[in-house]
Amino acid sequence: MDLRRYAHVLCIALPLSWGGCRVAIAAAPDAGAATVFAPWRETAHRGSDDLLSAGLGIDALRSPTAPRFANPARPTAEEARRRAIWSSWRGIADLTPGGGFGDVYGHLQAVPGREFSAYARVPGATHPHRVLVQVPDRFDAARRCLVVAASSGSRGIHGAIAVAGRWGLAHGCAVAYTDKGAGSDYYDLDARMGVQADGTPAADGELAFVPIAPATTHGIAFKHAHSGDNPEADWGRHLQQAMQFGLQALDRAYPDAAPFTAATTRVLGVGVSNGGGAVLRAAEIEDSGFDAMVAGEPNISVGGAPPLYDLVTQAALLMPCALLALEDLPPPPMHAAARHDGARRCAALASAREVQGDDTAAQALSARQQLADAGLGDDALRAGAFASGLDMWRAIAVTYASAYGRHVAGAHPCGYGFTAVGPDGAPGPATAEARARWWSEGSGIPPGSGVVLVDGIAGAAGDPLPGLQCLRALGRDDGADARRVRAGMAEAVAGVPQRSVPIVVIHGVDDGLVPITLTSDRYVARARDAGAQIAYWRVNKAQHFDTLLAAPDYRARYVPLLPYMFAALDQVWAHLEDPAHGLPRDALVQPTPRAGNPLQRGQLAIPTAPVRAGR
Structure with missing residues (x-):
């Protein structure tokens, strides 16, 4: 018997051991x-x-x-x-x-409290x-x-x-x-x-x-x-x-x-x-x-739509190759090493019949088209290029496969695990200094903060393709592990919202991590069919991570999404305070990125809510 399942009983019986x-x-x-x-x-x-x-x-x-x-x-x-x-x-x-x-938006004044x-x-x-x-x-x-x-x-x-x-x-x-x-x-x-x-x-x-x-x-x-x-x-x-x-x-x-x-x-x-x-x-x-x-930018799974896990595993597999078919990529740039790695991935995919073409250029076009068919068009590919460079797609796929399948540590169906690394990048025992940083700095999905992904089936040559194909098969095949993973996905499919709760959904059109066409577009349509009170702001020139706008090339292309979140909260708050202020309405927002200049509020083109006549 696992006593953790009965911690609520222990809490009542032994309050002092739980600190009250x-x-x-x-x-x-x-x-x-x-x-x-x-x-x-x-x-x-x-x-x-x-x-x-x-x-x-x-x-x-x-x-x-x-x-x-x-x-x-x-x-x-x-x-x-x-x-x-x-x-x-x-x-x-x-x-x-x-x-x-x-x-232009937000502030950071000190807020004392408890x-x-x-x-x-x-x-x-x-x-x-x-x-x-x-x-x-x-x-x-x-x-x-x-x-x-x-x-x-x-x-x-x-x-x-x-x-x-x-x-x-x-x-x-x-x-x-x-x-x-x-x-x-x-x-x-x-x-x-x-x-x-x-x-x-x-x-x-x-x-x-x-x-x-x-x-x-x-x-x-x-x-x-x-x-x-x-x-x-x-x-x-x-x-x-x-x-x-x-x-x-x-x-x-x-x-x-x-x-x-x-x-x-x-x-x-x-x-x-x-x-x-x-x-x-x-x-x-x-x-x-x-x-x-x-x-x-909600990660929301909608019944009838391809699961995001399928897109993630496809991106992990194909994107290093597909990016070779795109021009005008934001940093990290397609420097010589990345292009070399991408060409090797194209060749490996061709050998495995995952892409078609007799040369790297044709293979890259094949990979690019498959991702476009899956919901990652060229704009989303450009915005999501950094995720490929940081190996985020594979890390996300490994984590979600384990979670959906309810696999404990050491039991990943594709042989993946995680280990600490030293300053030299070599796997080894975690130091006390590294452990001290994890809670404060960890993202919740390694790699990062001195923890890396270990591919248990890569072999001596370090070939990532077998592991990536295994991850993809978990969402598509009919083995016992695949059935467990798909059952977990089914548990995460969204229902429809209650009609009594006003909702505002905001999503960047160029989102390269959680594509708008697979998530918010489908969710809003289904919620409306169910009679929900829902407003939808689709923001052009916005991608998934505001923090990337610190890079000059990103801020020349994109606007932050947080101002729209704060504006929507302001408008909903005003309506709850006084119904004469209407709820937000649908909008396709057409902002202007700041490039090298300070951002001005007018560049954001934030939608306004209606106000009852006479106010």
Whole structure:
């Protein structure tokens, strides 16, 4: 019997061992049983610290140098949090001077207040997800509001701070976050060390993730790939539990004004990428307690559409070759080494009959056409070229195959694993200094932060093709492993939203990671057929990652997406305050990238909402 499955019972029976557990009665109707939030932690952030930037301010967030740990192997909880917030901002927002943040949209004023954090668990899950609530000192219990967000990608608990934290705290709202069952709680299988609730490494205690794996398994495990829980299937419930935790945190913060409920508190859901997908999944839940939702570039699986896993495995396989057929690629440039690697991939694909053509040029055209047929046109290919250069497609495919198939560490059906590397790039045991950085800097899907992907079937020659073909077959063939993976995909298919919840969906037309044609276009059409209140902003000249706009060639091509997220939240908020302000309307946005000049608000062409005549 796995005692982790009965942690909620242990929490009630042995509260002292959990640091004071609390059985939390749902503040709004839940899709499952009452949720246990444990262990409760409360910290204050004032003076030289704050909720929004951990006291760093815009200049320190712009710095490529991470906030230091006094002892690189043993950071304090405060140091780990500060670096996690620094990393979360830099992974999501374009903070470069002239990029518009702080001048045209957003701001980064210090926000003093308190944080409450705990673990939560959806019914049936083996492992918990993190929840965290930021309560600003300026919160007005008489005008109570709560913004709820899920981290983008597979990021850690602060992964939505640049979106939800920036907007919500500025409006005096409490902000609740969830890592939605993923996050940067890496576990060293050799040292038997993980991450505590406060973000510091440890061998025991209240660890956020302890994988179930044979004692002979080596390397690094992380929650998204190795929990055995298929977290994507529960994204909506993760978000709703974050809302419930937020309301209970407000009960603790303001006991004289309790109880805080969804009926007496304005609740907005917001997220981008995977976080946007979580927002849309939560919108399916009847009487969820949310008043409105804003989803940016959502990774959302729509029934009847090809699964994104199929596109990801195809891109991992074909894109290095296909990019040779494109001109005018943004950096990283197709330098000699990349072109050489791409030519080798074309030749290997031709030998395996994955592409057609007698020479590299013809083979590249064949690969390019296959990706176009799958939903990655030339503009999306250009925007997604960096993902190929960083081996992101393969890493994403490995992680999601493991999650969909509910495979634990050491059991990947295609033989993949993850290991630590030293400064020289050679695999080996993780150092204490490396483990100390994982929670703060890890993206939730290695490679990165000193953890790399290991291809167990590449052979002595290091040929990636067999592994890539194996990953692709998991989404298409009929073996036992493939059936497990496809069953996991089916669990993650979205339903339709409730008609009572207004929704705004925002997506960049040039998105090269989560193509608009496979996700938002299809989701919005289906939601409308079901009678949903939904507005759709399609933004030309926008791709998936605002942070890439720090590169000159990217900011000459693209505009940031965050301004549209903030504008949509402003318009929804205005409508909830006064229905005379209409909800956002559909728009095909035609902005102008800033190139080498400072961004001006007029270049963004942000849509406006209707206002009732006479106002």
